[in-house]
Amino acid sequence: EIVLTQSPAILSVSPGERATLSCRASQSIGNNLAWYQQKPGQAPRLLISDASTRTTGVPARFSGSGSGTEFSLTISSLQSDDFAVYYCQQYNKWWTFGQGTKVEIK
Amino acid sequence: QVQLQESGPGLVKPSGTLSLTCTVSGDSISGNHWWNWVRQPPNKGLEWIGEIFHIGSTNYNPSLMSRVTISVDKSKNQFSLELTSVTAADTAVYFCARAPGEHYYDSGTYHAFYYYGMDVWGQGTTVTISS
Numbered sequence: 001e002i003v004l005t006q007s008p009a010i011l012s013v014s015p016g017e018r019a020t021l022s023c024r025a026s027q028s029i030g031n032n033l034a035w036y037q038q039k040p041g042q043a044p045r046l047l048i049s050d051a052s053t054r055t056t057g058v059p060a061r062f063s064g065s066g067s068g069t070e071f072s073l074t075i076s077s078l079q080s081d082d083f084a085v086y087y088c089q090q091y092n093k094w095w096t097f098g099q100g101t102k103v104e105i106k
Numbered sequence: 107q108v109q110l111q112e113s114g115p116g117l118v119k120p121s122g123t124l125s126l127t128c129t130v131s132g133d134s135i136s137g138n139h140w141w142n143w144v145r146q147p148p149n150k151g152l153e154w155i156g157e158i159f160h161i162g163s164t165n166y167n168p169s170l171m172s173r174v175t176i177s178v179d180k181s182k183n184q185f186s187l188e189l190t191s192v193t194a195a196d197t198a199v200y201f202c203a204r205a206p207g208e209h210y211y212d213s214g215t216y217h218a219f220y221y222y223g224m225d226v227w228g229q230g231t232t233v234t235i236s237s
Contacts, residue, residue, distance in 0.1 A: 001168060034223030036152075043201055043230055044152065049222030087152055091205070091220040094165050095142070095154040 002026055002090050006098035012106040013078050021101045023071040023088035032092035035064055035073045038100075039084045047086075048073065078103070108132040110202050110228035117234050118196075124189040124233055128202030133226075135178060136160040140205040141185045142224060143176060145198040153198075157218070158185055159209040165218055192235045199230040 003026040013019045023033065031051040036044035046055050048064040051071055061076040075082055083105055088098040114126035128141070135141065143155040156166035158176045166174050175188045189196060203224040210217055 032220070036223070038152075043203075043227035044224075045227075046223045046225050053222070055225070089152075089223060091223060094167075094218065095157075095205075095224075097152040097154065099151045 002029060002093060002096050004088050004090055004096055004098035006086075006088055006101050008101060009099070010102045010104060012104050014106045015080060016077050017106075019075045019078055019082075019103055021073040021086055021088075021103070023066075023073070023098050025069045025071070025090055028068045029090045029092035031067045032090055033064075033066070033071050034089045034091065035062075036087045036089060037082075037084045038087065044087060075103070108204065108226045110204065110226055112200060112202050112228045112231040114231060114233070116232055117236060118192055119237050120193055120235055122192055124187070124192050124196060124200075124235075126187045126200055126202075126231065126233070127184050128186070128228060130183045130185075130204075133204070135183045135185065136180055138206060138208055138221075140165075140207050140209075140218060140220065141176075141178070142203045142205055143187045144201045144203055144224070145196075146201070146230075147195075147198045155187065155189075155200075157205065159218070161209065163209050163216055163218075194235050197233065197235045199232050201230045202228045 005024045007022045033051045035048040038044045052064045085100045109131045111129045140157040142157040173190045178185045204226040205224045207220040
């Protein structure tokens with residue numbers, strides 16, 4: 001089973017600041033990584049696939065990078081709507097999720 | 107617009123069987139998609155349960171494999187989840203989700219290939235395991 005480890009668990013950021021979230025895979029997954037945003041009471045929303053491809057409609061302030069075992073999601077200038085929990089997910093072999101990073105208002 | 111809607115009992119007794127159905131609208135369940143179940147215990151993260159391709163091929167989370175069955179009903183454009191021998195640890199919000207991809211045969215076995223992530227999700231349904 002491929003394990004994904006996200007860090008940090010909680011990220012406190014002020015609106016307008018930059019946020020960088022990390023995701024590490026226990027073995028190489030190429031670029032088969034997605035990022036999701038989840039708000040309370042809602043289903044996850046697919047933001048990025050193939051490590052760096054934004055889903056249609058996702059603002060350009062969201063960007064993904066990485067390959068192999070190290071990945072990151074950057075939100076260039078946090079807006080109020082961006083405070084949420086973010087999950088990485090690998091789909092190199094079936095599916096596994098990271099444990100999530102909560103982005104909260106500082 | 108593609109929509110997924112989960113349905114089923116919100117309360118299941120311990121040792122019983124959890125049964126949920128996901129109804130797909132705006133898309134054919136017979137297309138190039140894997141149809142997934144994902145769950146989220148209260149205040150915890152997401153856990154993949156398993157998936158099915160319309161021809162009936164399935165993949166399951168190894169940690170749940172002994173208790174899970176996912177099936178498809180193409181005539182109703184639905185797929186379903188059964189989870190047996192449930193305990194309080196199975197209390198969660200259960201989501202169904204679509205993952206575009208393929209099912210192919212290579213080197214003597216079948217494989218799943220995913221185009222990208224899970225792009226359409228149901229709203230989720232809460233299932234509580236309690237007597």
